[in-house]
Amino acid sequence: MSFFDIMQMCIRNLYRRKGRTALTVSGVIIGCCAIVIMVSLGIGMKQAQDQMLAQMGNLTRITVTPSPAKDAHKTLLDKKAVKQMGQLPDVTSAIVKNTLDLGELQLTAGEKNRFQNASATIIGIPEKDLEKMGYTLTDGKYPKNRAFEVLAGQHFAYQFTDSRRPEGKNVVDYWDNEDAKPFFKAMGTELSVAEKKQKKTSEPGENQTASSVAEWKEIQKLKIVGQLKENYDAGEETGSGLIMRLSDMEKLQKQIQKISGQKKAKEYSQVVVNVKDIKSVEQVENMVRQMGFQTYSMESIRKPMEKDARQKQMMLGGLGAISLLVAAIGIANTMIMSITERTREIGIMKAVGCFLGDIRKEFLLEAAAIGFLGGSIGILLSYLVSWLMNHISSLAPGGGDMDMMAAGGMDMMGGGSTVMSVIPLWLAGFALLFSVFMGVAAGYYPANKAVKISALEAMKS
Amino acid sequence: MQEAMIKICGVRKVYRIGTEKVIALDRIDADIQKGEICCIFGTSGSGKSTLLNQLAGMEKPTEGKIVIDSVDITKLREEKMAAFRQKHIGFIFQSYNLLPYMTALENTALPLMFQGYGKKEREARAARLLKMVGLGERLSHYPSQMSGGQQQRVGIARAFAANPDVIFADEPTGNLDTKTTAQIMEMVLAFARENRQTIVLVTHDPEMASYADRILTLIDGNIVKDERKDKK
Numbered sequence: 093m094s095f096f097d098i099m100q101m102c103i104r105n106l107y108r109r110k111g112r113t114a115l116t117v118s119g120v121i122i123g124c125c126a127i128v129i130m131v132s133l134g135i136g137m138k139q140a141q142d143q144m145l146a147q148m149g150n151l152t153r154i155t156v157t158p159s160p161a162k163d164a165h166k167t168l169l170d171k172k173a174v175k176q177m178g179q180l181p182d183v184t185s186a187i188v189k190n191t192l193d194l195g196e197l198q199l200t201a202g203e204k205n206r207f208q209n210a211s212a213t214i215i216g217i218p219e220k221d222l223e224k225m226g227y228t229l230t231d232g233k234y235p236k237n238r239a240f241e242v243l244a245g246q247h248f249a250y251q252f253t254d255s256r257r258p259e260g261k262n263v264v265d266y267w268d269n270e271d272a273k274p275f276f277k278a279m280g281t282e283l284s285v286a287e288k289k290q291k292k293t294s295e296p297g298e299n300q301t302a303s304s305v306a307e308w309k310e311i312q313k314l315k316i317v318g319q320l321k322e323n324y325d326a327g328e329e330t331g332s333g334l335i336m337r338l339s340d341m342e343k344l345q346k347q348i349q350k351i352s353g354q355k356k357a358k359e360y361s362q363v364v365v366n367v368k369d370i371k372s373v374e375q376v377e378n379m380v381r382q383m384g385f386q387t388y389s390m391e392s393i394r395k396p397m398e399k400d401a402r403q404k405q406m407m408l409g410g411l412g413a414i415s416l417l418v419a420a421i422g423i424a425n426t427m428i429m430s431i432t433e434r435t436r437e438i439g440i441m442k443a444v445g446c447f448l449g450d451i452r453k454e455f456l457l458e459a460a461a462i463g464f465l466g467g468s469i470g471i472l473l474s475y476l477v478s479w480l481m482n483h484i485s486s487l488a489p490g491g492g493d494m495d496m497m498a499a500g501g502m503d504m505m506g507g508g509s510t511v512m513s514v515i516p517l518w519l520a521g522f523a524l525l526f527s528v529f530m531g532v533a534a535g536y537y538p539a540n541k542a543v544k545i546s547a548l549e550a551m552k553s
Numbered sequence: 554m555q556e557a558m559i560k561i562c563g564v565r566k567v568y569r570i571g572t573e574k575v576i577a578l579d580r581i582d583a584d585i586q587k588g589e590i591c592c593i594f595g596t597s598g599s600g601k602s603t604l605l606n607q608l609a610g611m612e613k614p615t616e617g618k619i620v621i622d623s624v625d626i627t628k629l630r631e632e633k634m635a636a637f638r639q640k641h642i643g644f645i646f647q648s649y650n651l652l653p654y655m656t657a658l659e660n661t662a663l664p665l666m667f668q669g670y671g672k673k674e675r676e677a678r679a680a681r682l683l684k685m686v687g688l689g690e691r692l693s694h695y696p697s698q699m700s701g702g703q704q705q706r707v708g709i710a711r712a713f714a715a716n717p718d719v720i721f722a723d724e725p726t727g728n729l730d731t732k733t734t735a736q737i738m739e740m741v742l743a744f745a746r747e748n749r750q751t752i753v754l755v756t757h758d759p760e761m762a763s764y765a766d767r768i769l770t771l772i773d774g775n776i777v778k779d780e781r782k783d784k785k
Binding site (some may be wrong): 093094097104105108184436437439440441442444445446447448449450546547548551 | 563606609611612632636639640642644646648650651653654663664666667668669671672710711715765
């Protein structure tokens with residue numbers, strides 16, 4: 093018996109009992125739809141979570157800081173340690189990110205040091221690593237040629253106070269007013285690292301204008317050659333900080349130490365370790381900790397969230413699986429009914445010389461066809477339901493995604509809104525395959541039962 | 554003398570019903586020649602249906618062997634038996650046993666379909682056979698749209714479809730009136746004689762037995778009489 097004939101017979105038998113076939117198929121549709129929607133919700137949840145985490149920071153980045161221990165034997169976060177970290181498995185780079193302590197010094201700009209900034213974050217990064225930090229230049233270029241060329245964060249210029257304006261009006265409030273222009277344009281500006289020398293005045297009334305009478309001793313000129321786009325993922329220095337080459341910073345540090353009498357720092361304040369993929373983060377982080385340093389990464393947040401998501405996914409999938417199981421029982425029941433009804437026909441087929449294998453195939457194919465039909469329609473329906481759910485959830489802004497919005501933080505939500513339900517192609521394919529497989533499995537017992545029918549008994553009835 | 558088509562050697566069949574043994578066939582020995590029209594005659598309970606079932610390979614005898622066309626069918630497994638049946642055995646049933654969801658044409662072509670013949674080939678042959686039994690106009694009728702006689706003619710066409718060596722007919726006209734019975738029997742005999750096919754006819758009706766060349770009379774599981782009619 094050719095496969096085509098078996099198939100034709102199977103279609104005919106299913107069609108002959110349209111009502112029952114339709115009911116059984118609808119059972120599978122519901123089961124398939126349930127499992128697909130449930131899993132798709134899980135996937136949607138996971139995606140939203142990943143998106144949120146990505147907004148919170150780079151997932152493959154470990155920030156290393158020195159051990160807080162005060163004893164003399166602790167491992168120092170120095171050049172040697174950085175080199176060691178760079179050689180750990182799965183580490184793509186270990187980059188020094190030193191912070192300059194200005195001490196009593198200030199950054200000034202403009203004519204006669206008119207604009208002043210006493211609390212600037214100044215970061216030093218080795219020249220060769222500057223371009224690996226993931227910064228985005230909006231203007232200018234990376235420092236290359238001359239010494240003491242620096243990069244400024246997006247809002248760097250807003251950090252200055254204008255000493256010629258009265259208190260209360262001497263800063264530009266860009267938090268509340270995004271359109272506000274800073275006092276000067278950062279790009280191309282020459283800054284000074286300067287020491288403020290208070291002039292001794294006898295008149296007490298003149299204290300208010302002390303700054304205007306202050307004298308400045310310039311220690312080092314800095315030239316802003318590039319401006320960065322703010323990106324907390326790359327580092328908060330891209331916001332209001334200043335970035336210079338580590339070599340320049342070390343020279344500057346020496347000058348500052350001469351003036352303030354600070355001791356030479358033995359350690360870097362921070363090292364950034366980039367890891368190849370998320371999976372290795374935990375392992376690398378542990379190794380760095382064992383070296384004796386403090387670490388921070390998104391892993392500590394991601395891990396429990398991932399576990400939670402997996403649990404929810406399992407629960408959702410389990411609920412779907414139950415309905416599919418019920419559908420499977422439905423298929424088995426339908427097939428058994430069908431066999432009881434068709435006992436006589438099976439007997440005739442046997443007597444006329446039908447191979448047992450062909451009878452078995454015919455029944456298995458019928459069950460598989462029910463699974464396939466239910467699966468296909470179920471998947472189409474799932475896409476529809478999924479689309480509806482996403483549509484409705486996006487109509488009610490915030491709705492279920494409220495907490496994520498909050499955690500995602502402020503204005504960084506930018507890239508695409510999250511969806512509730514996601515049906516990737518593999519899920520659709522898997523659901524279809526699973527429905528067919530389930531049909532075959534459910535049809536197995538009935539098919540064997542059909543094969544065992546005695547032709548003799550069947551003909552008597 | 555040529556080898557017999559069907560050789561029945563010491564066949565015995567015992568059923569166990571609860572703790573009691575029922576001897577359906579005591580000891581049957583017989584040879585049936587190729588081209589012979591042989592009738593197994595007996596009242597109900599004589600064991601004639603049991604014997605037919607053994608001969609057709611539907612059941613295995615408790616003892617003894619049955620050789621059809623040099624193949625011992627008592628030793629065939631079910632799958633091999635199906636293949637053997639396809640090639641060598643045709644059936645005509647009392648209750649026609651057509652598949653209700655298939656047309657006359659498809660029912661006739663069924664044995665060929667099981668053998669794996671293509672649709673065109675098998676339906677061409679089925680159509681020819683149906684024309685021969687006088688149903689050329691009813692190829693696409695379903696069994697429910699035909700009379701008993703017509704259904705049985707489809708049954709005959711089906712039995713001959715694969716051109717088997719042996720055809721077993723179990724009370725083939727039991728449900729038909731006298732006139733139709735005569736038509737049907739003439740048809741079967743004509744077919745069989747044409748290709749020198751062996752017919753094993755099982756009946757309790759002496760009228761029917763008269764169509765045969767040879768009558769084996771069964772009583773209580775034993776052959777008590779073996780008469781041959783002289784061929785014309």
